[in-house]
Amino acid sequence: ADVGSVFGNFVLDGDDVSKKDVVNAFMFGDGAGAIILRGFDPDDEEIFGMEVEYANCRSVGPGIKPGFWMPAGGCIEPFSAEALEGNGTYFAHDFRKVLEHGPELYLTSFLETSKALGLGWHDFDVIVPHQANGKIKELCQDRGFDPEKVFINFDTYGNCANASTFMCLSQITEQDNINEGDRIFLVGAESTKWLWGSIVLKYYPLFRDKNDNKERTVKKEIST
Numbered sequence: 001a002d003v004g005s006v007f008g009n010f011v012l013d014g015d016d017v018s019k020k021d022v023v024n025a026f027m028f029g030d031g032a033g034a035i036i037l038r039g040f041d042p043d044d045e046e047i048f049g050m051e052v053e054y055a056n057c058r059s060v061g062p063g064i065k066p067g068f069w070m071p072a073g074g075c076i077e078p079f080s081a082e083a084l085e086g087n088g089t090y091f092a093h094d095f096r097k098v099l100e101h102g103p104e105l106y107l108t109s110f111l112e113t114s115k116a117l118g119l120g121w122h123d124f125d126v127i128v129p130h131q132a133n134g135k136i137k138e139l140c141q142d143r144g145f146d147p148e149k150v151f152i153n154f155d156t157y158g159n160c161a162n163a164s165t166f167m168c169l170s171q172i173t174e175q176d177n178i179n180e181g182d183r184i185f186l187v188g189a190e191s192t193k194w195l196w197g198s199i200v201l202k203y204y205p206l207f208r209d210k211n212d213n214k215e216r217t218v219k220k221e222i223s224t
Contacts, residue, residue, distance in 0.1 A: 033166020091192025105189035
């Protein structure tokens with residue numbers, strides 16, 4: 001299982017939020033999620049759940065100063081009382097650099113993934129970008145993606161960091177607006193090291209008969 005979570009939000013932690021960190025407090029949300037991976041042989045068993053069709057990650061950031069970082073707490077500037085009293089433990093943003101290089105992460109992820117699979121943007125049925133801010137859907141549209149295919153939950157939950165992807169997947173399956181064989185394109189972008197990542201999933205229902213969920217669960221437990 002892979003798990004994502006973040007460090008707090010303004011609603012729950014408002015009394016403890018410093019004015020120095022108020023932007024991040026408003027933007028970030030609390031979230032966590034997990035996925036379970038298993039191997040299967042399509043010739044021997046029925047596929048259910050989501051098939052990982054492709055996965056990749058890279059960095060475009062060598063030599064580029066981070067766009068989002070915490071000054072203290074690492075090997076360059078270890079945590080100390082002085083850092084705590086100053087600004088060292090508050091996240092810092094280089095907004096202009098993020099605006100300059102951020103879109104490149106999404107575009108590079110898409111181009112590399114499309115090239116590897118021999119697909120175009122129209123071949124993806126649902127696109128789940130990193131929920132960095134409320135402008136991501138516009139960014140995707142500017143890059144040629146069909147906005148109707150872009151799944152966003154930032155307006156509801158804020159930026160839940162790497163938990164956002166799992167939350168989006170959960171919502172997509174719960175809303176039941178996806179068909180068997182549809183491709184879901186997950187786009188990750190991260191401005192601390194200027195990383196991008198992509199995962200392409202092929203959707204298959206977890207249960208072939210939704211009225212038989214309990215029976216199938218019992219059978220699986222017995223078989224294990």
